[in-house]
Amino acid sequence: MGTEILTVENVAFRYAGTPVLRDVSLRVDAACTVAVTGANGSGKSTLLHLLAGVEQPAEGSVRRRAGCRLALLPQRTSGIDALPLTVAECVQIGRFRPRRRLDRDDRLAVGAILERLDLARLARRRLRELSGGQRQRALVAQALVQAADVFVLDEPTVGLDAESRRRVHDLLGERARAGAAVVYASHDTADATLADRTLRLPGAGDRTVADTTPLIRR
Ligand SMILES: Nc1ncnc2c1ncn2[C@@H]1O[C@H](COP(=O)(O)OP(=O)(O)OP(=O)(O)O)[C@@H](O)[C@H]1O
Known part of the structure; x- marks a missing residue:
């Protein structure tokens, strides 16, 4: 098991009372790439903001390893x-x-x-x-x-051609092999399969939060 850099436990988040994330758990280790996927509006950017400390959870916890240096590429x-x-x-x-x-x-x-x-x-x-x-x-x-020790990237390959996407993914892999944790959001299935692990957030119409449990490794 790798060194834990980011840990999200049972997080819920609401914008002005409207639930966006519910019971999300995720652990990100050093030298690991994690893709966060899901439909438009499923909360990918929100989760990345929580990881980066831009937003705070309404419930649950987000912990970053002490002294960890975080680089954020926001969507906007x-x-x-x-x-x-x-x-x-x-x-x-x-x-x-x-x-x-x-x-x-x-x-x-x-x-x-x-x-x-x-x-x-x-x-x-x-x-x-x-x-x-x-x-x-x-x-x-x-x-x-x-x-940085952890790179949090919101849709890093959006709008890029195939060659540029390949270049970006090569770099993400290199950063992870050099020991960094890499978390990126993507709706693109091909992009997501390049990660070591994937967290799929359920769409707004889904009743449960899916596929988060396997991402907690204890
Ligand atoms: N600042 C905000 N105030 C209120 N609601 C917001 C705000 N930002 C996002 N939302 C709502 O929260 C939900 C999740 O938004 P978020 O941007 O996290 O989704 P996303 O999965 O990243 O979407 P996309 O794939 O379109 O980038 C959406 O329903 C959105 O309308």
Whole structure:
């Protein structure tokens, strides 16, 4: 059994009293990839927000290993377009540390991920001038360049072509093999089967929360 990084136990969540998640349990170990799947509105983004600490559960608990560094790629990222950032600057933000300049390791990490996601030739382009898929690759790069113990990624491959999806999944696998925990949301069955484990959230019309029990390993 691997090292536990994130543990979700019997979580319920409601938006203004409307239930979204009910009795969800999930354990995420180091060196493991987990796909969260389910229909539109089933609560995938909400669960990822709970994992990242952006939202708090109404019931149950979400625990992160002490000192764990978490990188989050949210689904809604339009705010960043208000800034006049280039692709390179967008990715450099992933290596930001207060009161420290980027060092050689940071620059190498940024250069490497730009290459891996076929962004090097776009490095000086403004983020808001890119195509949807190019922009998504830049935001995935910003998340994956981080020195994180756990990567929480909401629909990382949305809008990407087959080659770009393959590149992203190669990187997710590499981050896990290097010891990180990786959790990503996807509606795409092919995407989800690439993960070590899958958590399927039931749709709004379903009466029970399905398929969560096998994900708790004690
Ligand atoms: N800020 C919010 N306030 C109120 N309700 C919300 C809010 N965010 C999401 N919801 C509702 O919570 C439910 C779950 O939304 P969520 O975004 O977690 O689903 P999802 O599985 O990620 O959906 P999708 O596949 O469309 O991205 C939906 O019914 C949605 O309408």
